[in-house]
Structure formats: C-alpha cells, structure tokens
Amino acid sequence: MTTDIAQNIADDGADAAETAETTETVTAIGAIDIESMVAAPSPTRLAPIPTPVEQTKFFPHTDEFPEGCQVISDLDQDDFGYPVNIEQVTYVTRQLADDSSVDLPMWVFTPGVDNMPEGAMPEGGWPVIAFVRGSAFHEQNVTDYSNYFVRIAEQGYVVAALKYRHSDIAPFPAQMQDCKTAVRFMRKNAERFHCNKDRIALWGDSSGGHTVLMAGFTGNRAPDTDAYAEESAEVNAIVDWHGPTDFAKMNFYPSSQNHSDPQCPEGVVIGGGDVLEHPDLSAQASPMTYLSADMPTPSTLIMHGGRDQLVPFNQSCRLYATLKALGKDVTFYKLDNACHACYGFRSARALRLVFDWLSDRL
Template sequence: MSGRVSRPSVARGRSILMAAVFGAIAAGFLAQGVLAQAAPAAVSPPITSQDDFLQTRRYALRAGDDETSLTLFAPQNGRRSGAAVIIAPGGGYVALAANLEGRQVADWFAARGVTAFVLKYRYGSSHPLPQPIEDGERAVRYVRANAQALGVDPDRIGLMGFSAGGHLAAMTVSLSDSGNPAAADAVERVSSRPDYLVLAYPWLEATTLNAEGGSEYCRFARIARLECNPQDYAAYTPLLGVVAKAPATFIYHTTDDALVPVQGSVALYSALATAGKDVEMHLFAHGSHGSGMGGADPALSLWPQALEAWLRARGYFSKQAQPAS
C-alpha cells in the first residue's frame, strides 16, 4: 500500500522472544537423531541456523532476509505423522510472544507427531499491514514447496494464530491463491491456502472501523507511539473474504477477554457455520487474553484437549498412506 509514514522503533512490550541462541551454520551438517532423520535434501533458501542441543532448525523465508523465518520443531523417535502446522504468535503487530504462543505450542504439536514451525513475521515501526500477512502467505508456500525435503505432506499443512497472529492467519486464508506457475521462485508457484486453520483468541476485528472512524489496530499502534491512519488498513478485515476460502477451522476464545472481544470470533463462527463450512468453536466463561495453551488454569488447560480431539478426528495425528508415484 502507498502513503505509509515513517515510524519510530518499537519497544518489545510483551514479547517473549525465543531464548535459544542458534549455533553453527548448518550447510552440509546433520545433527544426531531426529534432525538427521528429517534433514532436507534440497531446501532453498538453505538452513539459516541450527541448534543441535534443542534439535531445532531455522529457515529464512526469503534468501538473505533475517527478519522472517520458520523455526522447525520435529517430532521425535519416528513419531512423525506427516502433518505440519505453522504457528503465528501474537503481539499486537508491535511484538512477538514467540515463547508462550510459539515454542510452547510447537512442542505440544511435535509431541503428538505433527511437524511444527514457529513463524517469525515482520512487525512494528517499519512493517505495517499487509507485510505480516505476506509473511504468512510465504510461510505456507515455503512449507508446501519444500514438503518432501521437510518430511511433511503438502496437503496436510495447517496454520495456527494467536491474537494478532490469529488475524494474520485468517487474512492469509482470505488472501490465499493457488500460486503463480510462471514464477521464477519455486516457492511462489504453490498455493498459500492452509489445509486447516486454528485460531486462538484471534484479533479478527483489529482493522474494522468503529463509529468514530478509528480502529483497534491503530489504537494499539499509537499506544506504542506509531503513527497510523485507520482508513489505510480497513480492508484487512478477515470476515470480508475468509469464509469463501476457509478450510476446516477451530476457534478458541474466552468470553470475558478484555483485550480482544469475543464477538469477532462469534461472528466468524456464525458465518462459517451458515456457509456450511467445517468449523468448531470452544468458548470459556473466564480467562484473560494471552492464555497460550492454558497453562496451570484448571479450566483453560482443557482447550488443548478439545483441539487434540478435533485434530485427531481429522487424521492429523495419524500417518497417512501415500499414493504410489
């Protein structure tokens, strides 16, 4: 979009960035155990960095760009089902809660056989919408284009988003396309539409204009001392286009979420259900925003159990037989 204004640098706020410092560059290097098992044969761009202690790898979404990446958390001991999930942490587009809403979630999926990727997308002063959404689209294309090398099935790739990451995930679906067959970059030739969608307390009405002509996206940006014109971002409202393209969708929210009102999730659920889409929603009476996978809360810790049942019923925890080539 044109007409963007320069913005000051942003304090990280609630961001809980990944603590692990990635080690040696891994060109030609194979770690022990699961990393050796899942080592990609022809991923481009190549591995950016690798931590063989925690058995993670990081891939740059675009060659030479360290601002965006996917960090791989692989299932252990041959438990890989072939399914994959890309996780977009929240942070109000001014930070990334990459531990609470990234690494902890990835570990949960990997323990159940799903290859998980935590998405580091652009945010903050110099990266307004739609740049984060472009990173969501690129992430889905990247995993799909490199599915064989990454050991995942190209038609079993999910996208999960928390809070602002939920807005990103829903908008990724809304703006998805089948790819450009003529693109020079092989990643851009494949579809950006995920095969399933998981939204946790998603910020779906972030850019919706209110009666005064403002938006929550811009209100939050201004708290972080960023300039923002609400009209510039009003089109990035998922409900405008997500229903037509939505895959199977799971939604979790709490009724008294004081930061992101539950009405956005209710409206999306209603629209998907009315359209006959495969959708399931779980609402809990109480719970503050940013609950992650529920933690020690005796009620909220139940929502991942509902998600597990939903995923299991759709076969994402089971290894699927592949057609003969």
C-alpha cells in the first residue's frame, strides 16, 4: 500500500512537470508574431472553390512563401503512374492426390483513377497481366515481387499474381493448369476488376517463365482442367524471363546446379525422376514440345541474363531459334551482364523494355 501511494505521488509530480513544460512552450509560441511573417488572411470567410478531380491543375495558384522556404518550380509531373489497389482472392480450390484440398490465392493489383487528374481507365477496361512468380517449382513467395506488381499496375495493367500448386504437392502439369485457370478466373471476373477480357498477357520468371510458356503455348488444349470452362485460356502475349524450355538439354550447358537429378527442380516437377532417364516425361514438361507451324502461338518476349547461374542462357536461345524458324512473332533481349533475376532485371529499364513491347501487342 505504501509503495502504491509513493508511486502515485511520483506520477503526479511528473504530470505536473510535464504540464508546466507544455505551458512554457505554448507561451513561447504565443510570443511569436506569426501574422507578420505570412500572407494576410481574407477579411471575410471564403466560400469553397468547387474543383472536380480533372480540374485540379486549374485550382488558383498561390504566390506565398515565407522567407527561407525553398521553391521548386520545375516539378509539376507525377511519374509514378496510377495509384494501385490490392486485393487477395482465392481463384480456385484444388483436390490433391491424398484427398486433401488446397485453396490457391491470387493477389490482384488494380490501377485506380479516383484521384488521378490525368488518368482514365481505357475503353473496355484495363489490360491484364497474369504473373507467375518463379520458385524452382517449389512453393512460391509471391508477395516478394510486390514491388514489381505495383510498378506494372502503375502503368495501367491489372496484375493477377497467382500461386500455383507447387511440385512438392503436385507434379507437372499442375502448375500450367493453374495458370490457365487463373486466366479464366480473370475473364469470368472482368467486370469486378474493371479489366478487358480480350487483352490478356502472361508474364513469369524462372519456373514462372516455364509455366507461362506452357500455358500460353497450349491455351485451351490439353493438359487442362474444367474450372471455369466457359471462359477461354487463350492469351495475346507471353513475357518469359529466363525460364527453362528444354529440360533434357539443361545439364549440357554451364550451370551452378545439377538439372537431371531426381531431387533437382526439374526432377521433382516431373514426379521425382532423373530427367535424362525419363525422356518422355521431360519432353512433356518442356515448352519446346508444344510448338508447331500450324498451331497459333501468342507473341513472345524472351529476356535472359548472359551470366545466368541457374537456368542456362542456351535455354532461351533454343526457344528463340525455334519460334523464329516457325515464323512466330518473337523478340529476344540478352541482358549481357545480368545473372538470374538480378544485376539488370531489377531495373526500370528492363521493365520499360517489356512495357514498350506490350504496347504493340496487348
């Protein structure tokens, strides 16, 4: 009891000291003649000036600035682009081989125009990019690419960043099937996300690049699922960042890892077998297998680093040469000194290459 009373007395003393200090501060501020240092107020109360968002730039300019204020007069443009809204949704629930189920999430990044004086949603809605984050086919950390997704959405795209069934719970073709289901989900929900179901591209990096190539090359053909079957999985364009394209050839070019062992990413995704000992499975899981002159192929952009330590650069060379020989629309950029997903890929310039390419195809 005595201790509590002593503490209360101490607290009261601290409060009193704090009150005294605040009073002194207020008194000091009150002694400053602020009115002599700023513009004089209107002699009467001012009426509001109605200003619709699109008329923001015409709001009356003020020439006031107090002494010492630094005026920056050459900055009057916003270059971030659109503001971005983010929503997480479940786009499908899959049954697994052990009779359990898994909900597959998608993070949808949507451009906003509510406070964008110069911005407007295009007629028909925003174009869509379904983005597949790479993970060596294991479980993805989709949100660690949120900085990419925001930058893409700022440019006027709806980004559907999806999580697929990873190879530890479902082998190929689960990943590309999930990608196609995500495309159909976005078409089914086009009105909800204010997007244009006729303008859809796929974009993926590493194993995600492999997945978008597989999904884009096959479209509505097998291997597929019947989820949202009333919608099409066809897309206008594919952006492949350093994705594997021909499993059986990976071990014959420089790499930092073995690409044939049953426990390597490619081995696990084909069901835990040696890639070179299972040529049929390896071929089925390789995008190169699904190309032919008589099958339509979406326009394809390939980007790969000249120092890629994980996916041999030759994988993209093989894909490019084949697409070109088949007369397909293909563009290939070698980021000469880039490694796998870094030293060049994390740059505004790399993104600008993609945006410029997409502008003619989406």
